Amino acid sequence: MPSPRELACRVAIAVLTAGALLAGGIGWASTFLGEYSVMDMGQLDSGHSHGSGGVAGGASSPGRSVAVGALVADPLRAPDVRVRLTASQQTIEIPGGHAIEGYAVNGTSPGPTIRARQGDLVEVVFTNDSVTAGATLHWHGVDVPNAADGVAGVTQDAVPVGGSYVYRFVADDAGTYWYHSHQVSHEQVERGLLGALVVEPSDPPSDGPETEALALLHVYGSQHTLNGKVQDEHVAAAPGSAVRVRVINTDQGTASVWSAAPFRVAATDGHEVNGPGPVEDHAVLIPAGGRLDVVLEAPAEGAARLHVGGARSISIGDPAATVTPARQPAGTLDLLAYGTPVPPALDVQSPDRVFDYSIGRRWGVINGRPGNFWTINGQLFPDVPMFHVREGDVVVMRIVNGTGEVHPMHLHGHHVVVLSRDGVPASGSPWWVDSLDVHPGESYEIAFAADNPGIWSDHCHTLPHAVDGLIAHLMYEGVTTRFTINGTAGNQPE
Ligand SMILES: [Cu+2]
Structure with a gap:
């Protein structure tokens, strides 16, 4: 029989355990998000300006408000x-x-x-x-x-x-x-x-390639496909003629493009590169969600082989020719210094707002689900920043990846220009992107013009990462949405 002292001890332990379980349960339950509007989520972040400390009037203005449903093309x-x-x-x-x-x-x-x-x-x-x-x-x-x-x-x-x-x-x-x-x-x-x-283009260049091909990359299960097929392709082209290959990476991870023949990167994410030079002995990486337009000349004899996405290729030239595969070059092209500079289309000397988008990782609970989740500026979803802007702002964002995995960052509704990586300024053609791979330990400064009012997702395009909290939003002053997540409409964007 336990002594009165032992009994008291057991009761105390039981009470403490029950208390801890109750507290944990309440903490757990409080992470269930239920139905919510992105307008109510996150921490208002008005950014800071370059010189001074804060930005005036970042929060929702008492002025006009417009619903996302009204932000349409000319009806x-x-x-x-x-x-x-x-x-x-x-x-x-x-x-x-x-x-x-x-x-x-x-x-x-x-x-x-x-x-x-x-x-x-x-x-x-x-x-x-x-x-x-x-x-x-x-x-x-x-x-x-x-x-x-x-x-x-x-x-x-x-x-x-x-x-x-x-x-x-x-x-x-x-x-x-x-x-x-x-x-x-x-x-x-x-x-x-x-x-x-x-x-x-509405006004295609007269000296541009006459032939073009599409290379949509996707992995279905473990099957690496090119335009939906587990097959390589051939593009017939006369010797010396140029072919533009539009490579689209619809996958969850980075894809590479390379060839034993020299080629040029004509465009990144839909934006023409200024003065693209020949790429030799280098692969070019395409982030998840990103696109790369590559121009390659058909050789005088036979065909040139463009490797796309690691497992597939396109032969360009004589369709009857067979071309031996080329090993992927160890070096990768640095788009930060590729092509020829032009005066910036965006004046970023004194941006109206500067935001931090710093990616980390820690254990926690999101929507009742425990796990090792991504954080933004140290916070777990949904306590991530809600970046507030006004139409007309020039915005600089500093993306820092403090995690061990690459994150292809994708801002909706805007194209962004890369200013610097790890403090090294961009020195080539303006490098416009909408999907930017930020590798472990890297920091990027990007800029964009806030010229498209709305509420816009700004997330990682390795989509399971977005599910695990790597998503924030950019919200324009005065814009509202009536739509909700997890409600009766069943909306689950990620
Ligand atoms: Cu990611």
Whole structure:
């Protein structure tokens, strides 16, 4: 029989244990997010200006307010390009590989390539035929009006089965882009709800390549595909003629491009490189979500082989020729110093706001789920910064990666120019991106013009990382959204 003293001791331990469990449980339960609006989440961050300490009037203004649904392309303008896209949940046939259970657009994955001319108004009537979780379309890299951004729970509700949504935007910037679902995107994008968008220049250069090819890279399960097939491709081209290959990395990780033949990087993320020189004995890396336009000349004899994404290649030249594969060069091209400088299109000498986007990692609980999560400026989701700007601001953002993994950072609705990496100023062509790989230990200074009002996601495009908290938002003063996450509409953008 326990002594009275032992009994008292056991009771005390039991009480302490119960108390600890209760406190832990309450702490745990308090992390369940329930239904929420991104307008209410996070820590208001108005940035700081270069010289002085703070920025005046960062919070929501008492002035005019506008709902994201009102931020649209001219509703009276007739579309120049009109496309119907229908999403479905189905078996995806992969030529050269094996079928997987996934998502298709108009019956295939990738879905149809949309082609427009610079300045065209593109109208896409999107219908969800059978995607049970609902679906949307996001126009990756295109500075669309906010209502066309396709982020479930932020700019629209996920389109339910049988529902539809009309996306309208003016394709102002020529270049290579892509579209994908932004509802349960880590699942729907990985399993194929995506396609390419090519905007041709309104005034194509007379000495530009006559032939072009698309190289959309995606991994279905473990199958590395090129344009949806586990097969290499050939592009017939006359000796000496140039071919532009539009490489789109729709994967969750970095892709490489290389060739034994010299090539040029004509564009990054849809923006032309100024004075691109020949790339030899170097691979070029494309972040997840990023695009690279490569120009390669067909050789005098045979064909040149462009390796794309590690497992696939495109032969350019004589279609009957066989070209031995080239080993991936050890060196990678540094786009920070590639091409020829031009006077900056953006005056970043005295930015209106400077933001920090510092990525870390720690153990914690997000939405009732314990794990080792990403942090932004030391905070776990949803206590991450809500970056506030005013239309017209010039914004500088310092992205620091204090983690052991690469993060392809993607800001919606804006293109950003790289100012420096690890304190080294950019010295080549202006390096415009919308998807930027920030490697472990690196710090980047980027800049953009806040010229597209809305509420915009600013997240890692390794989509499981976004699920694990690597997502913040950029919010313009006075812009509101009525859409919510985790509510009855079932919106789950990541
Ligand atoms: Cu990441």
